[in-house]
Amino acid sequence: MDTIGVGLIGTGYMGKCHALAWNAVLPVFGDCPRPRLVGLAEVDADLARSRAHQFGFERSTADWRSLITDREIEVVSITTPNAFHAEMAVAALEAGKHVWCEKPMAVGFADATRMADAARKSGKVAILGYNYIQNPLIRQIGHMIDEREIGEINHVRIEMDEDFMADPDALFYWKSEASSGYGALDDFAVHPLSILQVLFGTPTRVFAHMSRPYDDRPTQDGGRRRVETFDIANVLFELGGISGVLAVNRSAWGRKGRIAIQIFGSTGSIVYDQERMNELQIYKAGQGAQSGYTTILAGPGHFPYDRFIPAPGHGLGFNDLKAIECRELLSAIEGREGRVVDFDAGLEIERCVHATAQSHAEQRWIDL
Template identity: 65%
Template sequence: MTGERTIGVGLIGTGFMGKCHALAWNAVAPTLATGLRPRLVHLAEADNTLARQRAGEFGFARATGGWRDVVSDPEVDVVSITAPNPLHAEMALAAFSAGKHVWCEKPMATSRADARAMREAARASGRVAALGYNYIQNPAIREMERAIRAGAIGRVNHVRLEMDEDFMADEDAPFAFKNGAASGYGALDDFAVHPLSLVWRLVGPVEAVVADQTRPYPSREGRAVETHEIASALLRLRGGASGTLGVNRAAWGRKGRIALQIFGSRGTIGFDQERMNEFQIFQRDGEARLAGFRTVLAGPVHEPYGRFVPAPGHSLGFNDLKVIEAGEVLAAIEGREARIVDFETGLAIEETIHAMARSHAEGRWIGVGEEN
């Protein structure tokens, strides 16, 4: 296309989320008619052979077994970081130093100091710094946000947040990377960040927490499990609302469940990620004998659903949310208003997680961002 503007993309890591980013970069321009068209320039994996294989599969022009080659490539303008969590900080800092925009998967980092360093580097660089929280892009979540802002349920006074999966539910499963301390706290930074990103968007920041963590299986294959698969917390939100949070990576039968209930002075909104194309709302106004929850089914009226399919009931999926997120990252790069979790908000979410871990250790309420 004559005069079309392109942006060079680098990708580090090609696992589940790496492939998700690649699919999003390939689909975002034709789906959302973005002002910038991604050009897949350079891909990095753990070794050259795998990198070349993935580059061929995903459509990248070049491949490398060294991630620094991607960061230093002058044709790369934005770097997708989908490597293991402990590597996020080093990669993001290098990318900012090289003048690149960054789209990094959550969590920011496995330590509070690293997350803070990433935020400071993002500020100093002047580049776009986005985190991979694609659940906030869901058209159903967007409509919930619009309804809450419009006062559909009145003043929010309480929230309940849950995230459950069963990939660590089997007590006979072997020891895995996510059982080790190098991966982070466990369910808190692996899971809790997602419902927290939603409550940040829908209601507002968390100011203080008291939390507990448990290990349902203290050891695997004779090795001590160093992370916690289950965590619970009480929350105090800015503005006066209270909240509860429960996360569990060992919840038999649960598959990617993020459940929210938001209670207000005039009604309630509920959502479950296992039924991601709908939400429920109760409003106190109306005939008492017909009182009850209504189900709102996402459709083309809820942007950008209609960019994917022209009719309600056909449903969007996880990868579609990533395409929407890629479009928001491009909007931010172009200087337009964008719906992203930037490194400022991302650090606040990370500070909440670290406050929960500290609360568990000290057995008391901890203010978010409170220094030792």
């Protein structure tokens, strides 16, 4: 195919990320159809028109359903709040569109299951926005594990922390509503779980505890409203003989975009932190008592870094990962192999999320 018609629903932070990716994917990779940015939907018609002009879309609408049924649109990006994902994704799939939906898949497991069923029935490509797995150095970690560079893996620790909800005086907003999900567990933990999935698989057993650092938050009218979600979650897990710890926190002062991974094996260990996303560290046993970790900088040898920059050490960014994800989606649409989290794989992440929430509620180990 020479071109592909694109629709976008939602124009906030992630909507802009998708728009940037659709605009960048062909210039960066050169081996995919040319995206034709056909239509954009927002709740407000004036905002929709403004965003369409900024993002490069041909037309706009305040009715997302009209975008779904537009015959010139072949793939739909869904970047709306979590509660709308299921309805929009199922409608798009039933209308014969491919779908690129932001994470988490849905607020409820039944809705996530409905989405996966709709994707299978449609025969269309439907993926979730887990762009951190696209980092060239996450791919490199997978290669190092496959090559047994640190021996037999026995323990994994993975953390995700940000501080956008750290201020107790910040106003209440939708991420503190129960309708958005559990909180950090499905807003955040799904990203580390996607990395675990591509490197090792999905946990088979979990034990969890979630907490609220603040019981309520101020509202616009000067009152206070009870926080209904959990901003902190800690999980013990087992995965194919590997023991693990997953810790996530949306109220961690000083942390801006941290996904920290420590992988321990029989002959060494690997360390990575998303806040320093262009480097990883490896330690190999037998290097002497005074030895430490060796730092590896991302470079052209770590595909697809070379498609962006011809020299090592210059660094990729978050939006570059989204462009890589867009390319992988287009590869899957064209029938080629794509490094994506499709709706079936996403459903397994959701299964783990809901089992973890059940573990917290019942205070016991849950088998998946």
